[in-house]
Amino acid sequence: MAKTSLILLHAPSVYDFRTRPILHGPVSDVVPSTQVFEMYPIGFMTILEYLQRHGHSVRIINVALKMLRARRFDAEKLIRSLSPAAFGIDLHWLVHVQGSLELAALVKKLHPDIPVILGGLSASYYHEELIRYPQVDYVVRGDSAEEPLRRLVAAIEGGDGVEAVPNLTWKHDGEVRVNEFSHRQEDIDDVSFDYGNVIRSCVKHLDFTGPVPFSAWFRYPIVAALTCRGCVHDCAICGGSASAYERICKRARPAHRSPDHIARDIGQAARYMRAPVMILGDILQGGAAYGRELLAALKKEGVRNHLAFEFFAPPPTEFVEMIADAAPNFNIQISPESHDENTRRLFGRPYGNDEFETFITDALGLGCSRIDTFFMIGIPGQTPQSVRDTVSYCRKLLAMCREAGHDGKLRPFISPLAPFLDPGSRAFEEPEKHGYRLFCRTLEEHRKALEAPSWKRTLNYETKWMSRDEIVDVTYEAALGLNRLKMEFGLTERAQGQRLEQRIERERALVGEIDLACESADEAALSEKLAELLGGFDRVGPATICEKEEMNWPVGLLRFNPLGILKAVFSRD
Numbered sequence: 384m385a386k387t388s389l390i391l392l393h394a395p396s397v398y399d400f401r402t403r404p405i406l407h408g409p410v411s412d413v414v415p416s417t418q419v420f421e422m423y424p425i426g427f428m429t430i431l432e433y434l435q436r437h438g439h440s441v442r443i444i445n446v447a448l449k450m451l452r453a454r455r456f457d458a459e460k461l462i463r464s465l466s467p468a469a470f471g472i473d474l475h476w477l478v479h480v481q482g483s484l485e486l487a488a489l490v491k492k493l494h495p496d497i498p499v500i501l502g503g504l505s506a507s508y509y510h511e512e513l514i515r516y517p518q519v520d521y522v523v524r525g526d527s528a529e530e531p532l533r534r535l536v537a538a539i540e541g542g543d544g545v546e547a548v549p550n551l552t553w554k555h556d557g558e559v560r561v562n563e564f565s566h567r568q569e570d571i572d573d574v575s576f577d578y579g580n581v582i583r584s585c586v587k588h589l590d591f592t593g594p595v596p597f598s599a600w601f602r603y604p605i606v607a608a609l610t611c612r613g614c615v616h617d618c619a620i621c622g623g624s625a626s627a628y629e630r631i632c633k634r635a636r637p638a639h640r641s642p643d644h645i646a647r648d649i650g651q652a653a654r655y656m657r658a659p660v661m662i663l664g665d666i667l668q669g670g671a672a673y674g675r676e677l678l679a680a681l682k683k684e685g686v687r688n689h690l691a692f693e694f695f696a697p698p699p700t701e702f703v704e705m706i707a708d709a710a711p712n713f714n715i716q717i718s719p720e721s722h723d724e725n726t727r728r729l730f731g732r733p734y735g736n737d738e739f740e741t742f743i744t745d746a747l748g749l750g751c752s753r754i755d756t757f758f759m760i761g762i763p764g765q766t767p768q769s770v771r772d773t774v775s776y777c778r779k780l781l782a783m784c785r786e787a788g789h790d791g792k793l794r795p796f797i798s799p800l801a802p803f804l805d806p807g808s809r810a811f812e813e814p815e816k817h818g819y820r821l822f823c824r825t826l827e828e829h830r831k832a833l834e835a836p837s838w839k840r841t842l843n844y845e846t847k848w849m850s851r852d853e854i855v856d857v858t859y860e861a862a863l864g865l866n867r868l869k870m871e872f873g874l875t876e877r878a879q880g881q882r883l884e885q886r887i888e889r890e891r892a893l894v895g896e897i898d899l900a901c902e903s904a905d906e907a908a909l910s911e912k913l914a915e916l917l918g919g920f921d922r923v924g925p926a927t928i929c930e931k932e933e934m935n936w937p938v939g940l941l942r943f944n945p946l947g948i949l950k951a952v953f954s955r956d
Contacts, residue, residue: 390471391431391471391473396482404916405835410841417924420479423596424476424503425609426503427443427594432574432577436575439537442593444594445592448595451923458486467497471502475502476504480829481833501522502524507524510524512827513552522553524552527567527571570641571638577651578656605660606661610639610645612628613637615668619762620762620763620811624809626807645662645677658688660686661693678705678709681709686710689713689752693715695732696717696734719739724736729763747784756780757797759797762800763848765848777797796865803832820845821844823843837897874933
């Protein structure tokens with residue numbers, strides 16, 4: 384068998400999470416992954432397909448997932464058994480900085496002569512600091528890594544120089560070199576999101592858990608379709624905002640995928656899995672004509688899976704009518720962030736509550752199966768009382784839906800901005816202007832913060848309206864309030880809600896107990912005390928502020944299509 388060109392490794396947020404006593408808290412409760420963020424970025428899929436299309440053998444190994452699934456899994460044994468031309472490790476979300484660097488160090492210890500490549504938005508932002516770590520040989524910058532990575536892997540395999548590889552930061556005899564940032568895609572039709580490539584990779588390497596995206600995926604095999612890279616909006620705290628993309632990726636405008644290509648991706652995924660498809664990115668970012676063209680293409684595909692549409696602002700009613708016509712089963716996600724219109728505008732979402740509420744009732748009236756609304760804690764202008772008022776506003780929304788005959792079809796969620804304020808966002812670049820105080824600025828400071836014993840001590844910010852203590856305390860208060868609302872309106876069974884309430888209260892108390900231990904115990908005794916406090920508490924897996932299953936859209940009893948998967952296995956790469 385030919386040597387593998389590139390093995391893509393995904394690390395947990397904290398590499399030694401299985402032994403290190405940390406109360407991770409509600410940092411991932413409203414995303415599919417657990418507190419160690421075992422879900423790898425969707426870019427792994429496009430890199431796998433693009434490099435394989437150009438003659439390179441690529442493999443994905445989700446090390447975080449393997450560590451999570453089996454306590455006895457030996458990552459060192461696995462890494463020692465591998466021998467590719469190069470290893471690639473993602474540092475897309477900054478929450479992975481500790482795990483990614485630890486995994487890179489392990490790779491370099493076991494294979495000192497095999498290059499280690501890092502990439503992703505956070506790696507791009509911190510590329511000049513990141514390259515100075517001895518375990519990092521190359522950093523590929525930007526959001527269009529496929530072609531630069533192909534050229535880098537070809538140079539590594541051919542023993543050639545890398546001076547001409549675009550978007551590359553590297554070292555030569557200890558000196559940092561920064562190649563010109565000259566590659567960015569104007570559209571993303573040259574990359575593929577075909578899940579068949581992942582299926583074929585599983586069979587080729589006889590590794591059926593390596594490419595699995597997150598822990599619960601076999602029970603809930605949600606898939607994603609990406610519409611664009613970049614954003615037209617400039618929300619203050621978002622590392623994927625317009626100004627952040629321009630700062631990090633030198634991208635002045637989003638690069639879109641053509642509607643026909645998106646519809647084809649979704650149609651192919653539906654042939655493998657009878658699972659929900661999340662369409663990432665507001666399809667109106669490309670304009671109304673783009674959105675209409677995509678819906679027409681989806682209608683032509685005839686997909687019966689649940690399709691989840693993400694909107695950054697309430698879409699016009701006539702556009703929801705087109706969605707209902709194109710997709711017989713559709714859901715919507717929208718993040719108003721706060722009930723307070725002024726706070727919402729400070730965040731970067733300039734629309735009013737009347738518009739928002741009209742959209743909800745109209746969309747549900749047009750056949751939308753469910754609307755998920757996401758509110759956030761820790762945003763500009765928000766006080767503890769404002770967070771409490773957001774929970775009260777959720778009561779108003781639920782009552783409004785009940786009165787309109789749409790009981791149970793609105794799902795409100797609230798979560799903290801955690802653990803980090805995004806580097807590259809306007810608030811991170813100018814914290815005082817936006818009312819923030821930052822505790823971490825450098826990559827190393829963030830790496831150390833992830834080793835703190837509780838999520839409160841990991842938070843890299845507080846605001847002039849809420850201290851770090853207040854952010855944490857009001858998060859638990861809001862979680863209790865919203866949980867009780869969901870029990871009252873029948874969204875959560877009472878027994879389940881009561882169990883969640885007990886977990887919220889226990890975790891809230893643990894934050895205080897950890898603070899006391901940190902203040903009173905000397906360094907030698909602290910680790911033992913933390914282990915004692917957290918020994919009987921399941922720190923990874925169960926969510927705190929909501930049940931993971933609350934976010935699941937309908938999935939059939941037969942989640943996979945065996946015939947479609949067999950066709951994918953035996954089709955040509």
